[in-house]
Amino acid sequence: xxxxxxxxxxxxxxxxxxxxxxxxxxxxxxxxxxxxxxxxxxxxxxxxxxxxxxxxxxxxxxxxxxxxxxxxxxxxxxxxxxxxxxxxxxxxxxxxxxxxxxxxxxxxxxxxxxxxxxxxxxxxxxxxxxxxxxxxxxxxxxxxxxxxxxxxxxxxxxxxxxxxxxxxxxxxxxxxxxxxxxxxxxxxxxxxxxxxxxxxxxxxxxxxxxxxxxxxxxxxxxxxxxxxxxxxxxxxxxxxxxxxxxxxxxxxxxxxxxxxx
Amino acid sequence: xxxxxxxxxxxxxxxxxxxxxxxxxxxxxxxxxxxxxxxxxxxxxxxxxxxxxxxxxxxxxxxxxxxxxxxxxxxxxxxxxxxxxxxxxxxxxxxxxxxxxxxxxxxxxxxxxxxxxxxxxxxxxxxxxxxxxxxxxxxxxxxxxxxxxxxxxxxxxxxxxxxxxxxxxxxxxxxxxxxxxxxxxxxxxxxxxxxxxxxxxxxxxxxxxxxxxxxxxxxxxxxxxxxxxxxxxxxxxxxxxxxxxxxxxxxxxxxxxxxxxxxxxxxxxxxxxxxxxxxxxxxxxxxxxxxxxxxxxxxxxxxxxxxxxxxxxxxxxxxxxxxxxxxxxxxxxxxxxxxxxxxxxxxxxxxxxxxxxxxxxxxxxxxxxxxxxxxxxxxxxxxxxxxxx
Numbered sequence: 001x002x003x004x005x006x007x008x009x010x011x012x013x014x015x016x017x018x019x020x021x022x023x024x025x026x027x028x029x030x031x032x033x034x035x036x037x038x039x040x041x042x043x044x045x046x047x048x049x050x051x052x053x054x055x056x057x058x059x060x061x062x063x064x065x066x067x068x069x070x071x072x073x074x075x076x077x078x079x080x081x082x083x084x085x086x087x088x089x090x091x092x093x094x095x096x097x098x099x100x101x102x103x104x105x106x107x108x109x110x111x112x113x114x115x116x117x118x119x120x121x122x123x124x125x126x127x128x129x130x131x132x133x134x135x136x137x138x139x140x141x142x143x144x145x146x147x148x149x150x151x152x153x154x155x156x157x158x159x160x161x162x163x164x165x166x167x168x169x170x171x172x173x174x175x176x177x178x179x180x181x182x183x184x185x186x187x188x189x190x191x192x193x194x195x196x197x198x199x200x201x202x203x204x205x206x207x208x209x210x211x212x213x214x215x216x217x218x219x220x221x222x223x224x225x226x227x228x229x230x231x232x233x234x235x236x237x238x239x240x241x242x243x244x245x246x247x248x249x250x251x252x253x254x255x256x257x258x259x260x261x
Numbered sequence: 262x263x264x265x266x267x268x269x270x271x272x273x274x275x276x277x278x279x280x281x282x283x284x285x286x287x288x289x290x291x292x293x294x295x296x297x298x299x300x301x302x303x304x305x306x307x308x309x310x311x312x313x314x315x316x317x318x319x320x321x322x323x324x325x326x327x328x329x330x331x332x333x334x335x336x337x338x339x340x341x342x343x344x345x346x347x348x349x350x351x352x353x354x355x356x357x358x359x360x361x362x363x364x365x366x367x368x369x370x371x372x373x374x375x376x377x378x379x380x381x382x383x384x385x386x387x388x389x390x391x392x393x394x395x396x397x398x399x400x401x402x403x404x405x406x407x408x409x410x411x412x413x414x415x416x417x418x419x420x421x422x423x424x425x426x427x428x429x430x431x432x433x434x435x436x437x438x439x440x441x442x443x444x445x446x447x448x449x450x451x452x453x454x455x456x457x458x459x460x461x462x463x464x465x466x467x468x469x470x471x472x473x474x475x476x477x478x479x480x481x482x483x484x485x486x487x488x489x490x491x492x493x494x495x496x497x498x499x500x501x502x503x504x505x506x507x508x509x510x511x512x513x514x515x516x517x518x519x520x521x522x523x524x525x526x527x528x529x530x531x532x533x534x535x536x537x538x539x540x541x542x543x544x545x546x547x548x549x550x551x552x553x554x555x556x557x558x559x560x561x562x563x564x565x566x567x568x569x570x571x572x573x574x575x576x577x578x579x580x581x582x583x584x585x586x587x588x589x590x591x592x593x594x595x596x597x598x599x600x601x602x603x604x605x606x607x608x609x610x611x612x613x614x615x616x617x618x619x620x621x622x623x624x625x626x627x628x629x630x631x632x633x634x635x636x637x638x639x640x641x642x643x644x645x646x647x648x649x650x
Contacts, residue, residue, distance in 0.1 A: 104534055
């Protein structure tokens with residue numbers, strides 16, 4: 001199984017764009033997950049983020065909040081997450097994105113080790129600030145998975161540099177003020193100094209932009225800021241929620257993955 | 262002031278909020294050290310708020326208990342009807358100091374929302390209050406008050422549509438508008454530095470209890486009681502007394518009899534991370550936040566301030582849960598014995614105080630923080646009476 005960090009950094013080294021879809025884990029979608037991820041891989045996806053639902057997702061906008069509510073109603077639990085990691089990891093390098101409490105509840109050490117055993121090679125926690133990340137980073141190192149930290153436009157370049165040094169796998173740069181799925185465009189001029197600060201602090205670390213990347217145009221603008229790639233969540237979930245076929249999702253994603261810089 | 266109370270507290274927040282939390286902490290530290298700020302704060306607490314509030318002996322309630330004397334710390338007499346004024350004033354002044362033109366807040370019972378709407382009007386700040394739809398229905402008068410005070414009340418329709426969901430919505434607004442907006446968090450919960458700031462602005466309650474007890478009966482009380490939802494009136498009551506020998510009792514909402522959770526995070530929860538803090542949280546085996554239940558919207562919350570979590574573990578404060586029916590009975594006791602309509606939140610504390618008083622000798626003194634008045638709860642109380650005559 002390929003490591004998230006290796007795949008992303010070698011892709012960055014060869015100057016190729018990185019595109020990472022975010023897919024909410026939902027018990028009722030398990031049967032379709034393999035086909036969906038294979039289609040996304042064929043369309044240029046470099047890795048996948050599996051979202052694990054939390055009852056109080058404060059960093060998420062309405063689309064992913066509704067998806068999380070549905071997934072919980074469908075009985076999605078930690079065991080289901082582990083099953084779906086095992087399905088995803090042979091197809092694409094797999095990171096898990098979830099809030100701090102579900103991981104904490106399963107025991108920081110046991111929880112993270114379990115994710116790694118199932119095949120995950122990255123963990124992303126949107127409500128984990130740099131100040132609290134220490135023990136999490138230790139457990140992730142011990143389990144051999146990357147702890148991806150988030151940076152945001154509100155931060156100074158100095159802070160972004162500190163976050164980049166502490167992050168592994170990639171740096172998740174939040175493209176704007178707001179929750180996931182926001183429709184307002186990203187101002188690449190504002191982000192460029194932050195991307196540059198991350199680069200200088202941690203030269204080999206890929207920088208991916210997320211929150212508000214929803215089509216080829218916003219992906220192109222994201223890459224204009226100097227980022228190595230994008231994460232696409234809400235726009236993909238909108239398509240899955242309205243019953244789009246795996247093929248049409250794949251076609252749509254390929255426009256994002258192949259958007260020229 | 263540290264980020265943690267024992268192991269509890271911290272700031273588990275999206276990165277976007279970190280600079281705003283740092284800015285808030287810096288503004289608060291500077292304000293505390295600024296005599297002009299302290300003077301203005303004290304003046305408005307007095308002339309706008311009505312501080313200090315009295316310590317009132319409740320003789321007939323004491324007689325009902327048949328033991329220790331019960332005193333009421335009358336935060337219900339404060340402007341806008343609850344202790345929430347203390348924090349709204351303090352953070353309102355900090356907002357002006359930070360130069361932010363807009364306030365947002367969450368509210369459960371509506372008391373914090375009313376206090377925020379009031380201070381927004383008084384200081385000329387644009388104000389929006391997030392409130393769960395369930396709470397809007399059961400605390401209608403407060404919705405109308407907020408609107409009359411010029412605030413926009415935004416209904417929250419996600420999750421359990423109560424306080425927790427209102428906090429989620431306010432946090433999302435703050436993430437999007439953090440450059441122009443202060444989130445006036447209403448309880449001693451949330452990420453650092455909120456629990457410390459709120460405790461600081463509320464600790465006037467405990468300081469006045471200390472002073473007035475010495476004046477009224479020449480010593481500190483044997484027992485001090487306060488209700489705990491997020492825990493702001495309780496931390497304000499306890500904090501100045503933590504180093505004394507006074508016995509401290511926090512009273513959580515047990516909810517309806519037989520309900521699995523009620524809203525008793527300290528009694529029935531376990532440590533976890535909610536709304537930016539590591540604290541006791543009502544949650545299921547999967548770490549999903551549990552649906553809470555309480556007759557009082559203001560206590561109906563799955564978390565609790567992290568300092569209470571530490572006071573519980575360290576054994577300094579004892580925490581118990583009182584069921585809905587106990588609170589409703591205490592509401593009537595206070596109305597009939599003392600001519601005071603308490604809010605349903607402190608009614609939980611009144612119930613526990615009467616039980617404690619009945620086991621103690623008449624030379625002991627018990628102080629209960631009467632954190633708010635009950636006008637907002639008449640519909641709930643009368644509705645409960647109709648269901649069970």
